[in-house]
Amino acid sequence: MASVLTVDDSPSIRQAIKIALSAAGHDVVEAGDGAEGVAKANGGSFALIITDLNMPVMDGLTMIRTLRAQPAHAGVPILFLTTESDDGVKAEAKAAGATGWVTKPFQPDQLVRIVSKVLAA
Template sequence: MTASILTVDDSSSLRMAIRIALSGAGYTVTEAADGQEGLAKAQAAKFDMIITDLNMPNMDGLSMIKEVRKLPIQTGTPIIFLTTESDDAMKQQAKAAGATGWLVKPFVPDQLLKISRKVLGR
């Protein structure tokens, strides 16, 4: 069974790069353009992993993670932050909000796949 991954980023080119990397490895990818849309999709379907940006319009990644962590359907779902931020204080905020891991942009597709396989166990 293939893993289902939700990617949330306001950059369409970055969502496309993530989709190409992950779908090429056999994962099913669902996209959202901001935290609000990502939260709505997380409320509607169970995902094996969520990858989200931090800085987005309508709802930022930290707020989205906090809301996703309240959803019974997403209990235990790993959430990876994919962002340009690399500040230790921001990493601590993300961890406190419920983020599982952190990947800095620009990302290398092999790095994303390695983290995905590790987090998903497949």
């Protein structure tokens, strides 16, 4: 299926994403913060990036802005997966280039459905 980069400072969240998406046939690569996410995105080819918002080193908004400034990543869908539910933060994420938003905690089947929908668009 698709190659997906998941960026989150929580190993358990990354593992939950990997289990859910791998079971659906996707290849999942993990990064622990935005800086590592940018490095892995630049070193590979991904159909989708899923990122947390609040992370050390580089947060998700900065990571999205960094990736969107690069032509190679301008069209790659990026989903935020975070506990934040504030409308202002959502608007800021959308302005930065986020494709969509998934609130933690998430159900694995819900995540798979959203990923499938985004990849089909």
